[in-house]
Amino acid sequence: MTATQRTDRVIAPSPSPARTPSWPRQPIRPRRHREAVSGRIAAVLIVGIILLPLVPLVIHSFASRYVFPQLVPAEWSTRAWRIVLAADGGTWKALGWSVAVATVVTALSLLVAVPAGRVLGLRSFRGRRILEFLVLTPLLVPAVAVAIGLDITFIRLGLSGTFWGLVLVHLIPATPYAVLVLAGVFANYDADFEAQARTLGAGPLSVFRHVTMPAIMPGLIVAGFFAFIVSWSQYVLTLQIGGGKVLTLPVLLVSTASGGDVAITGALTIVFALPVVILLGVASRHVVRAGWGTTGT
Amino acid sequence: MSSSGNHSLRAEPRRRASPLNRDRSWTKLVPALVVIVPLFTAALVLAVIQSLGYFPLIGLRSFNLDAYRSLFSNGEFWQSLLLSTRIAFLAALLSTVLGIAMALGIRRIWRGRGRSAFLFQLSLPIPHVIGALAMVHLLGQSGLIARLGQSIGLIDAPSEFPALVYDPFALGIVAEFVWKDAPFIAIVALGVLGSVTENYESVAASLGASSWQRLRHITLPLLVPAVAPISVIVFAFAFGSFEVPLLLGESFPRALPVLAYRLHTNVDLARRPEAMALAVIMSIVVMAAALVYLTLVRRVLRGERA
Numbered sequence: 261m262t263a264t265q266r267t268d269r270v271i272a273p274s275p276s277p278a279r280t281p282s283w284p285r286q287p288i289r290p291r292r293h294r295e296a297v298s299g300r301i302a303a304v305l306i307v308g309i310i311l312l313p314l315v316p317l318v319i320h321s322f323a324s325r326y327v328f329p330q331l332v333p334a335e336w337s338t339r340a341w342r343i344v345l346a347a348d349g350g351t352w353k354a355l356g357w358s359v360a361v362a363t364v365v366t367a368l369s370l371l372v373a374v375p376a377g378r379v380l381g382l383r384s385f386r387g388r389r390i391l392e393f394l395v396l397t398p399l400l401v402p403a404v405a406v407a408i409g410l411d412i413t414f415i416r417l418g419l420s421g422t423f424w425g426l427v428l429v430h431l432i433p434a435t436p437y438a439v440l441v442l443a444g445v446f447a448n449y450d451a452d453f454e455a456q457a458r459t460l461g462a463g464p465l466s467v468f469r470h471v472t473m474p475a476i477m478p479g480l481i482v483a484g485f486f487a488f489i490v491s492w493s494q495y496v497l498t499l500q501i502g503g504g505k506v507l508t509l510p511v512l513l514v515s516t517a518s519g520g521d522v523a524i525t526g527a528l529t530i531v532f533a534l535p536v537v538i539l540l541g542v543a544s545r546h547v548v549r550a551g552w553g554t555t556g557t
Numbered sequence: 558m559s560s561s562g563n564h565s566l567r568a569e570p571r572r573r574a575s576p577l578n579r580d581r582s583w584t585k586l587v588p589a590l591v592v593i594v595p596l597f598t599a600a601l602v603l604a605v606i607q608s609l610g611y612f613p614l615i616g617l618r619s620f621n622l623d624a625y626r627s628l629f630s631n632g633e634f635w636q637s638l639l640l641s642t643r644i645a646f647l648a649a650l651l652s653t654v655l656g657i658a659m660a661l662g663i664r665r666i667w668r669g670r671g672r673s674a675f676l677f678q679l680s681l682p683i684p685h686v687i688g689a690l691a692m693v694h695l696l697g698q699s700g701l702i703a704r705l706g707q708s709i710g711l712i713d714a715p716s717e718f719p720a721l722v723y724d725p726f727a728l729g730i731v732a733e734f735v736w737k738d739a740p741f742i743a744i745v746a747l748g749v750l751g752s753v754t755e756n757y758e759s760v761a762a763s764l765g766a767s768s769w770q771r772l773r774h775i776t777l778p779l780l781v782p783a784v785a786p787i788s789v790i791v792f793a794f795a796f797g798s799f800e801v802p803l804l805l806g807e808s809f810p811r812a813l814p815v816l817a818y819r820l821h822t823n824v825d826l827a828r829r830p831e832a833m834a835l836a837v838i839m840s841i842v843v844m845a846a847a848l849v850y851l852t853l854v855r856r857v858l859r860g861e862r863a
Contacts, residue, residue, distance in 0.1 A: 402797025409600035
């Protein structure tokens with residue numbers, strides 16, 4: 261009990277541990293080797309569990325007959341892949357829509373999220389909490405509510421079933437994520453470097469290009485990655501506002517899945533997942549380095 | 558613009574607003590607010606107005622509470638509300654607990670290894686539509702797990718395998734959210750479990766704290782401020798998700814978002830105010846739950862510090 265009270269006192273004086281200077285580490289790990297081995301086993305198990313759900317769909321996409329209780333298909337086939345990747349099939353068009361919408365959404369949301377994240381991360385002012393709340397509520401409210409609420413208005417404004425209509429509704433859930441990530445990055449950002457650059461004669465653009473940008477680059481990549489996958493994954497907003505005219509990959513995938521051909525569904529799933537998995541490969545190092553977990557709201 | 562490199566000032570950047578730009582700093586939020594607020598607010602305001610029965614397009618011009626009354630007297634509404642709340646609660650609880658456990662389990666392996674970091678994050682960018690379809694073929698009665706069960710002699714026919722998808726307890730739906738969101742929570746937790754946390758743990762250990770005491774009084778209190786908002790997002794997302802219960806859920810009762818969408822696309826346009834009322838109710842429930850939860854967390858943390 262006394263130990264507990266003492267440790268509490270260790271934390272108490274410092275409300276913001278991230279800024280405390282670190283002192284020499286005193287590793288107290290008597291059973292270090294055993295810990296390392298069990299840690300590695302845990303890691304293999306966790307990765308296995310994360311990957312396992314994707315295995316059946318991949319197998320299905322290459323199988324011509326894969327029924328219970330087979331663990332391995334009796335016959336393999338590339339039929340599904342030939343259909344899904346056919347030049348005149350719907351896949352390429354849907355892929356084009358998905359890429360175009362997600363790219364524009366990412367660019368626009370970053371454009372507005374950088375100044376917003378900067379203010380929320382660095383500044384304190386009256387009404388900050390209210391503004392923060394306004395920016396972040398779309399993370400809480402169901403997409404269905406937004407989709408059906410805007411339905412008639414979008415039809416009346418001629419935005420239903422258009423590229424820009426889709427970009428607009430995707431911005432609603434994508435922007436808050438970008439702001440959240442960048443606010444976390446700016447909370448650990450030292451704006452004094454900008455003042456120093458200005459003292460040395462740099463203009464505002466050159467300060468942004470040579471000081472701010474490099475400092476927040478990992479955060480920008482992670483924020484952009486998030487905005488992209490939010491738009492990429494969006495189903496119900498696209499279904500409602502796309503009005504059946506705009507077929508992005510998730511909409512195509514759900515209608516294919518309800519068609520019941522599991523092999524084609526499996527192949528389309530991989531087409532849909534691959535781009536974002538590749539993006540994760542690019543962003544993942546920065547996710548670790550930017551440590552966007554430090555986002556304090 | 559103060560250009561002082563004073564460290565005591567740097568420690569508290571939020572209070573540093575210099576007199577010159579204190580009053581204008583909020584203007585930088587304007588672009589983001591312009592993008593988010595008008596559309597989002599319009600959506601909610603329009604939903605509220607239409608839920609009150611004002612729907613000129615179909616000749617409804619009066620304000621009343623008929624839609625709400627009709628919802629509240631509908632048995633499926635209450636069952637759906639219960640179902641969605643249970644899904645969201647279990648998804649948030651299990652993702653948070655497993656995510657933190659996962660982070661504690663892999664934190665030594667994680668550091669400085671790009672490739673394993675990539676693998677732990679793999680479910681993060683995968684869309685929920687894919688996650689839901691994956692669960693059908695993993696947990697379904699002729700799915701991979703059932704086949705494995707057959708191969709080791711646990712079951713003979715698919716019908717003997719417990720219903721984990723399209724099931725009354727929505728286990729498949731919860732599993733999908735946990736699969737996607739536990740790693741999400743873990744990554745957030747790993748961001749906190751850096752060297753600073755380890756320093757505190759080492760100090761506590763040197764003062765004689767047991768591993769349970771270190772977890773309870775050092776590690777968890779440091780994790781909670783970062784993890785709590787994320788578990789709220791997980792709750793809200795699971796509560797409001799449409800495609801996951803659409804692909805994995807039973808036909809009765811349907812999750813609230815599925816019910817709302819079906820009412821909205823019903824051929825009978827007179828049902829639309831009910832769909833809007835449902836949208837309004839869902840939004841209120843989620844925000845109220847978030848508020849209560851975050852207030853509780855704040856109070857618990859304050860008690861911890863005191």
